[in-house]
Amino acid sequence: xxxxxxxxxxxxxxxxxxxxxxxxxxxxxxxxxxxxxxxxxxxxxxxxxxxxxxxxxxxxxxxxxxxxxxxxxxxxxxxxxxxxxxxxxxxxxxxxxxxxxxxxxxxxxxxxxxxxxxxxxxxxxxxxxxxxxxxxxxxxxxxxxxxxxxxxxxxxxxxxxxxxxxxxxxxxxxxxxxxxxxxxxxxxxxxxxxxxxxxxxxxxxxxxxxxxxxxxxxxxxxxxxxxxxxxxxxxxxxxxxxxxxxxxxxxxx
Amino acid sequence: xxxxxxxxxxxxxxxxxxxxxxxxxxxxxxxxxxxxxxxxxxxxxxxxxxxxxxxxxxxxxxxxxxxxxxxxxxxxxxxxxxxxxxxxxxxxxxxxxxxxxxxxxxxxxxxxxxxxxxxxxxxxxxxxxxxxxxxxxxxxxxxxxxxxxxxxxxxxxxxxxxxxxxxxxxxxxxxxxxxxxxxxxxxxxxxxxxxx
Numbered sequence: 341x342x343x344x345x346x347x348x349x350x351x352x353x354x355x356x357x358x359x360x361x362x363x364x365x366x367x368x369x370x371x372x373x374x375x376x377x378x379x380x381x382x383x384x385x386x387x388x389x390x391x392x393x394x395x396x397x398x399x400x401x402x403x404x405x406x407x408x409x410x411x412x413x414x415x416x417x418x419x420x421x422x423x424x425x426x427x428x429x430x431x432x433x434x435x436x437x438x439x440x441x442x443x444x445x446x447x448x449x450x451x452x453x454x455x456x457x458x459x460x461x462x463x464x465x466x467x468x469x470x471x472x473x474x475x476x477x478x479x480x481x482x483x484x485x486x487x488x489x490x491x492x493x494x495x496x497x498x499x500x501x502x503x504x505x506x507x508x509x510x511x512x513x514x515x516x517x518x519x520x521x522x523x524x525x526x527x528x529x530x531x532x533x534x535x536x537x538x539x540x541x542x543x544x545x546x547x548x549x550x551x552x553x554x555x556x557x558x559x560x561x562x563x564x565x566x567x568x569x570x571x572x573x574x575x576x577x578x579x580x581x582x583x584x585x586x587x588x589x590x591x592x593x
Numbered sequence: 594x595x596x597x598x599x600x601x602x603x604x605x606x607x608x609x610x611x612x613x614x615x616x617x618x619x620x621x622x623x624x625x626x627x628x629x630x631x632x633x634x635x636x637x638x639x640x641x642x643x644x645x646x647x648x649x650x651x652x653x654x655x656x657x658x659x660x661x662x663x664x665x666x667x668x669x670x671x672x673x674x675x676x677x678x679x680x681x682x683x684x685x686x687x688x689x690x691x692x693x694x695x696x697x698x699x700x701x702x703x704x705x706x707x708x709x710x711x712x713x714x715x716x717x718x719x720x721x722x723x724x725x726x727x728x729x730x731x732x733x734x735x736x737x738x739x740x741x742x743x744x745x746x747x748x749x750x751x752x753x754x755x756x757x758x759x760x761x762x763x764x765x766x767x768x769x770x771x772x773x774x775x776x777x778x779x780x781x782x783x784x785x786x787x788x789x
Contacts, residue, residue: 342712342752343731380776385711385733414611416733416774436606438774461602461640463707463735506707506735537709560710590711590731593776 391421410436515543596631638672674767695741
């Protein structure tokens with residue numbers, strides 16, 4: 341039986357893993373390669389590394405971090421942040437990523453999704469969407485959540501899938517880092533609209549939140565960062581609780 | 594030496610990295626001569642069946658078939674396993690290796706496609722590639738098409754229907770999942786391949 345995936349996300353700034361609340365107030369949480377291996381050993385089904393600095397000067401640091409992380413990581417490894425063109429994606433794959441996540445660049449130029457998918461396969465292209473509740477709907481934000489786009493998140497998810505995305509990584513900006521639960525309304529709306537897997541992100545705080553987003557909101561995977569870094573909840577414990585609640589997970593692993 | 598065949602389909606680094614980790618001697622190559630000289634052959638690949646077309650007209654197809662019929666341990670991973678069959682609905686004009694009968698088909702519309710994530714394996718006990726792997730072990734899949742049921746099935750997974758997770762006959766092995774991305778279970782499977 342296909343299981344629900346628990347994905348550990350590492351937000352990286354200048355070569356270090358950090359975590360903020362609502363995209364701000366960053367705290368140091370360690371070395372990317374060490375964090376990734378520790379999470380994988382603890383039962384993470386996948387690792388996502390997001391470069392949140394994403395300035396031109398940081399590309400070399402990012403590629404070094406990918407190489408160091410990929411060397412001893414044998415679960416799927418996604419990298420995002422600052423991928424603007426196909427050459428950026430190629431460099432990230434070459435350094436050892438299995439999938440890339442694109443966000444702002446895909447909104448600006450949806451053709452980029454198909455270009456990367458055409459060369460590396462749809463399974464390697466994750467379109468990340470940052471959305472915030474606005475006037476009863478959900479609006480897409482880009483540039484690390486700083487710029488509103490006026491676009492509807494559900495529409496955009498549908499378009500991204502049609503362009504060749506293999507998965508949608510859907511982050512609720514309202515819930516990011518708050519540990520107050522996933523935005524199930526947002527996740528369900530997207531998961532019911534697209535036929536590709538949807539990864540729910542933003543707001544994970546307890547096992548109950550994961551049970552809810554898998555059962556009620558039909559997420560295929562759920563991603564969390566803050567709760568895993570500071571030992572508030574470890575992945576092995578989370579998986580045991582999901583298993584006991586009859587959510588299909590890779591456990592024991 | 595293990596030859597990992599590079600025909601431009603996706604990222605071969607991760608497959609090489611896993612064999613490196615196991616201490617195996619591997620070379621990534623697009624040269625038929627290097628494939629012919631290798632002791633073992635790995636045909637990896639992710640993405641669209643059409644990319645297998647690059648094996649044709651380059652001498653690689655012939656080198657693969659000769660290696661396979663000559664008794665060299667041969668492992669097809671994901672698209673590489675699908676190549677072992679006659680072809681795929683995904684791209685009917687591309688002819689597969691036709692070592693096993695039948696064509697690859699799409700998953701039923703009742704399930705999301707692609708099939709992405711960790712799924713469990715029901716393993717036939719005589720499976721050599723999966724020797725020592727516990728029943729219901731989880732492995733990582735990412736694909737939209739699946740191989741047909743054949744007598745060569747070594748392990749089954751379920752997604753909308755039961756499908757071939759692994760096939761084998763003699764020296765020929767195929768896995769639809771990605772052992773290089775399946776944690777310790779996957780590394781054990783690759784290690785078995787180094788020893789069959």
